[in-house]
Amino acid sequence: MTRAPRWRSGYAIACRAITFRFESGPWLILMFNSAVFKKLEKNDFRTLTGIEVGMKSYQWVPLEMLPSFAKLREKEVSYRIRRLLEFGLVRKTSMPYEGCKIYFKGYDTLALGTLTRRGLSAIGERIGVGKESVVYEGIYDGEPVILKFHRAGQTSFKQVTRQRDTGTRDHWIFIAGRAAEREHEALVALHGSVAVPRCVDHNRHIVVMSVAPGIELSKTTVDDPGWFLDRIIEQIGKAYEHGFVHSDLSEYNVFVSPAGVEIIDWPGYVTTRHPNVDFLLDRDVKNILTFFNRKYGTVRDCKKVVEYVKCPGRVSIP
Numbered sequence: 001m002t003r004a005p006r007w008r009s010g011y012a013i014a015c016r017a018i019t020f021r022f023e024s025g026p027w028l029i030l031m032f033n034s035a036v037f038k039k040l041e042k043n044d045f046r047t048l049t050g051i052e053v054g055m056k057s058y059q060w061v062p063l064e065m066l067p068s069f070a071k072l073r074e075k076e077v078s079y080r081i082r083r084l085l086e087f088g089l090v091r092k093t094s095m096p097y098e099g100c101k102i103y104f105k106g107y108d109t110l111a112l113g114t115l116t117r118r119g120l121s122a123i124g125e126r127i128g129v130g131k132e133s134v135v136y137e138g139i140y141d142g143e144p145v146i147l148k149f150h151r152a153g154q155t156s157f158k159q160v161t162r163q164r165d166t167g168t169r170d171h172w173i174f175i176a177g178r179a180a181e182r183e184h185e186a187l188v189a190l191h192g193s194v195a196v197p198r199c200v201d202h203n204r205h206i207v208v209m210s211v212a213p214g215i216e217l218s219k220t221t222v223d224d225p226g227w228f229l230d231r232i233i234e235q236i237g238k239a240y241e242h243g244f245v246h247s248d249l250s251e252y253n254v255f256v257s258p259a260g261v262e263i264i265d266w267p268g269y270v271t272t273r274h275p276n277v278d279f280l281l282d283r284d285v286k287n288i289l290t291f292f293n294r295k296y297g298t299v300r301d302c303k304k305v306v307e308y309v310k311c312p313g314r315v316s317i318p
Contacts, residue, residue: 036087037109046070047080048110051090051102055171060099104205107173108149111204115140118201120208123147132179132267140200140208150205150267152179176205179267183207186244186266194238195262212264214257217291222256225296230317231261232288237309239263240281243272249284251291282306 050070054061063081067074081100084090089106093099102110112120124137127146134149152175184207187199197209222228232254239246246253246269253265270280285305292298304318 036089037112039087040109040113043072043076043080044083045110045113046072047077047084048089048102048106050077051100051106052110052173055101055174058099059171060093060097060101063098063100066100101171102173104149104151104173104176107176107204108206111206114203115201115206115208118203120147120201130265132176133265138208143200144211145200146197146209146211148180148183148207148209150176150180150183150207152176152267173205180205180207182269183265183267186269190239190242190244190266193242194244195235195260196266197262197264212255212262213259214255214262216252217254217256217261218251220256221295225292225298228256228261229288229292229298229300232263233285233305233308233317235261235263236281236284236288240272240309241313245270245272245274245277245281246284247280250287254288281309285309 047066047070050066050072051061054065054069061069063077066081067077070077070080072080081090081092084106085092089109090100090102119141120138121142122139124139126134126136128135132150132152134151136147136149138145138147152172180202184199184202187196187207187209190196191198197212199207199209201208217228236246236249244266246263246266248265248268249263253263255262255264270277274280282302286302289300289302289305292300301318308315308317
């Protein structure tokens with residue numbers, strides 16, 4: 001039987017919609033009105049950055065301290081805050097003191113501003129929305145890429161912080177930023193040894209990565225399920241050999257193609273030194289085996305598969 005997947009559903013991966021350009025650079029279309037991004041000036045970005053810096057110490061950044069954070073004069077900061085409020089990029093409070101903060105619209109703006117200076121030239125269609133991320137197609141240095149906007153913290157703060165090392169800062173944007181940083185760390189460490197996307201760039205809560213070949217495992221039917229299951233088990237073993245366990249593996253974050261498989265979504269990884277690593281590895285393996293058993297009737301012994309994962313060079317795939 002052929003090893004190629006039979007494409008019953010899914011989406012085309014290649015970028016289909018290239019954003020508009022204007023003389024000063026790319027016009028990025030995203031979660032907010034693109035005209036806002038086009039109107040922003042240097043001191044708008046400096047003010048947003050100043051608020052971001054202040055939020056590392058304050059829930060609401062005191063307006064009286066913002067000029068020092070933004071390195072702008074008080075009058076200029078007041079003008080910029082009015083503009084940013086009008087654009088919907090900041091929020092302001094008067095209780096218990098006058099202060100402001102940014103949420104994801106402002107954080108998106110800061111990250112995109114940095115990435116456009118580095119090589120991001122276009123954003124196409126939104127291709128996925130998860131409980132903790134939004135994914136877009138894009139162009140970076142002339143090549144198709146995936147842009148993953150982390151949104152960790154918008155679902156349940158207690159759930160996110162219980163499952164992941166989010167650091168001590170509890171602003172939603174920083175929780176999302178830490179998730180993106182963790183995913184970046186995993187992709188850089190594993191790429192070349194494990195079938196994961198190549199990390200192209202990373203800033204704040206956005207990870208720019210190569211396009212995963214093929215289609216999501218949950219959205220297709222493959223003609224040789226045993227072969228694909230073996231490839232997934234191999235990659236779990238290689239990741240474990242390099243000290244990583246995915247900890248949230250399922251049919252929704254495995255891509256399949258005639259060439260093999262690629263595993264995505266790594267912000268929740270744990271190292272093999274984690275106290276619960278055996279439980280998390282066992283859960284990953286069970287999730288994959290349960291899917292193949294339910295959909296294809298392919299049966300494997302979970303205990304033997306876990307034993308293989310822990311020493312892939314010494315035993316054959318059970």
